[in-house]
Amino acid sequence: MHVRKGDTVVVIAGKEKGKRGRVLRMVIKSNRLVVERVNMVKRHTKPTQRSPQGGIIEKEGSLEISNVSLWCGKCGAARRSRIEEKAGQKKQRSCAKCGGAFETT
Numbered sequence: 001m002h003v004r005k006g007d008t009v010v011v012i013a014g015k016e017k018g019k020r021g022r023v024l025r026m027v028i029k030s031n032r033l034v035v036e037r038v039n040m041v042k043r044h045t046k047p048t049q050r051s052p053q054g055g056i057i058e059k060e061g062s063l064e065i066s067n068v069s070l071w072c073g074k075c076g077a078a079r080r081s082r083i084e085e086k087a088g089q090k091k092q093r094s095c096a097k098c099g100g101a102f103e104t105t
């Protein structure tokens, strides 16, 4: 898996190509993920206790994991990550090009 929840990713294929956002959710089973403000879809919802009116709400739809790439803020481009291991430290993912850390909080 090249991205994780909380990463900033850019869409590299499909109709949402070029959009950027944070990964909100991973759907491992179907190799998909949900990215903040990307692939917004309208859902017609039935009335529930929380929204007694029901109606149309907009929410993020899922994307194929293979259609997104990690985004390096430093490079300003989609980049691959590299795992760096330093003695006595946690493994860290960093940009393969500039070496900037990808670790997210």
Ligand SMILES: [Zn+2]
Residues within 6 Å of the ligand: 072, 073, 074, 075, 076, 079, 095, 096, 097, 098, 099, 100
């Ligand atoms: Zn970079």
